Amino acid sequence: xxxxxxxxxxxxVFFIFFLYFTKPYALNHKTLEFPVxxxxxxxxxxxxxxxxxxLEDSEEHTFGFSLTFFRLGLFAEPTxxxxxxxxxxxxxxxxxxxxxxxxxxxxxNNRTSFNYAGASHNHLFVWNRAWxxxxxxxxxxxxxxxxxxxxxxxxxxxxxxxxxxxxxLLPISSNGxxxxxxxxxxxxxxxxILVFEGKEYxxxxxxxxxxxxxxxxxxxHSSWDKFIIQLDNNEEIIIYIVAANQGNFVNPExxxxxxxxxxxxxxxxxxxxxxTPVKSWQSSSSNMTYPVSWVLTIPQYNYRLSMHPSVExxxxxxxxxxxxxxxxxxxxxxxxxxxxxxxxxxxxxxxVRSYILG
Numbered sequence: 001x002x003x004x005x006x007x008x009x010x011x012x013v014f015f016i017f018f019l020y021f022t023k024p025y026a027l028n029h030k031t032l033e034f035p036v037x038x039x040x041x042x043x044x045x046x047x048x049x050x051x052x053x054x055l056e057d058s059e060e061h062t063f064g065f066s067l068t069f070f071r072l073g074l075f076a077e078p079t080x081x082x083x084x085x086x087x088x089x090x091x092x093x094x095x096x097x098x099x100x101x102x103x104x105x106x107x108x109n110n111r112t113s114f115n116y117a118g119a120s121h122n123h124l125f126v127w128n129r130a131w132x133x134x135x136x137x138x139x140x141x142x143x144x145x146x147x148x149x150x151x152x153x154x155x156x157x158x159x160x161x162x163x164x165x166x167x168x169l170l171p172i173s174s175n176g177x178x179x180x181x182x183x184x185x186x187x188x189x190x191x192x193i194l195v196f197e198g199k200e201y202x203x204x205x206x207x208x209x210x211x212x213x214x215x216x217x218x219x220x221h222s223s224w225d226k227f228i229i230q231l232d233n234n235e236e237i238i239i240y241i242v243a244a245n246q247g248n249f250v251n252p253e254x255x256x257x258x259x260x261x262x263x264x265x266x267x268x269x270x271x272x273x274x275x276t277p278v279k280s281w282q283s284s285s286s287n288m289t290y291p292v293s294w295v296l297t298i299p300q301y302n303y304r305l306s307m308h309p310s311v312e313x314x315x316x317x318x319x320x321x322x323x324x325x326x327x328x329x330x331x332x333x334x335x336x337x338x339x340x341x342x343x344x345x346x347x348x349x350x351x352v353r354s355y356i357l358g
Contacts, residue, residue: 032168032183034161037212038135040071040119040126041181044214047071049119049126049133051142051155052228052344053208054327055194057201063194064096064310064327065151065208066344067133067144069126070320071119089117090318091128093144093151095196096327098310103326104196106146107318140188140210145195153192153206157185162259164240171253172215172242180215184228186236186259209236209344223348227275227296229305229330231341234261237303239273239296241355250355258301266301273298275356281312288349290315290324296332305332307343322349 041047052066070090088111095104108128110117119126124135131144142153164170164182172178188208194201209228227239236259242251256268277291292312296305307328314326324347332339 029169029179030181032163032181035123035135036121037181037183038124039121041214042073042121044181044216045073046217047073047119047214048212049124050211050213051133051140051208052325052327053188053206054230054342055201055203056205057194058204061201062098063196063201064094064098064342064344065153065194066092066094066325067131067142067151068092068325069119069128069131069133070318071126072320086112087117088112089126089128090320091117091131092316092318092325093131093146093149094314094316094325095149095151095194096310096314097196098327098329100197101311102197103311103314104149105316106144106149107316109319139190142192148197150195151192153190153203153208155188155190155206155208155210157187158189159185159187159236159259160263162186162238162257162265164238164255164257165253170240170242170255172217172251178215178217180213182211182213182240184209184211184238186238187230187234207342223350224346225275225348225353226346227294227307227343228345229296229307229341229343231330231339233337233339233341235259237296237298237305239268239275241270241275243350243353243355254355256298258298258303268298270355272300277353277356278306279308281309283313283315286315286317286322286349288315288322288324290347290349291353292324292326292328292345292347294345302335303332304334305330305339307345309345323347324349 049069055063072088093106117128140155144151170180170182190206192203225241229237239256241254254270258266274297276295279293281292282289292309294307310327328343330341
């Protein structure tokens with residue numbers, strides 16, 4: 001059995017190697033339309049659906065969770081053969097327990113051949129074996145199960161979609177070789193069941209975010225830092241920084257947005273906010289060092305927020321990338337009013353963060 005698993009991993013690595021040297025497809029400029037653009041985009045060779053948030057059960061136990069589906073497209077045109085591998089799907093499932101200082105993570109990797117993994121073209125339905133995310137009648141249903149943990153959530157969007165960048169288009173490189181489309185549901189709410197460490201928890205309050213990104217990637221190494229903040233006053237703040245050359249060049253298209261409780265959306269440029277690292281953590285697995293505690297200031301709008309991880313070790317190591325993605329607590333103020341909430345960070349394993357000014 002172990003030999004079969006190793007062989008399967010070798011096959012997947014081969015396909016990923018093949019993808020790296022494959023000419024990217026043309027990603028034409030488009031206006032995003034839903035529910036169609038929740039689905040898979042054949043013309044994009046990298047696509048990601050990401051769900052993460054915070055869970056509370058009927059006895060006030062709290063957890064963080066994430067469920068991520070990466071799609072690495074190999075061919076721009078579909079092929080009818082069941083043996084054909086159109087794409088590789090790499091998925092991560094994590095649970096964070098601050099109370100127990102525990103971080104659980106699981107990965108599964110599959111080809112699309114024989115329907116092991118895939119996604120719908122015209123609505124949100126993505127799966128990798130028994131893990132799935134599907135939107136039906138306005139509700140997003142998440143399913144993930146392993147021997148040590150399982151999650152079933154039913155989430156409803158309570159705020160409209162945010163189109164990031166230029167109406168959803170985010171230029172990744174200055175010469176136009178790499179463009180991404182990126183949008184998010186900034187706040188989902190719902191309930192469900194969590195099984196963790198041999199116990200079943202009835203989740204009565206799930207507060208989550210979904211984001212979806214698809215792009216055409218050439219031979220271009222990019223890295224990213226992303227901060228998704230949900231405040232208890234029903235505001236969200238999203239910061240997304242894209243960099244290249246191991247973080248020495250910061251893309252001027254990097255952005256932020258304040259999503260106010262009344263529906264007002266305030267777009268922020270890179271110069272409008274400042275991120276200052278407070279504490280770092282070094283992984284014994286990858287030897288990478290990540291700044292995991294931060295202070296975010298937005299001077300023009302009088303925000304100052306401190307963000308600290310629920311658990312320091314929330315690193316994800318997969319076939320395609322190594323990065324830190326995890327839950328954090330948020331405290332601070334805006335115009336003298338005290339704020340609190342939660343955040344999820346994605347921190348790439350870049351060595352330099354030239355956007356840090358403090």
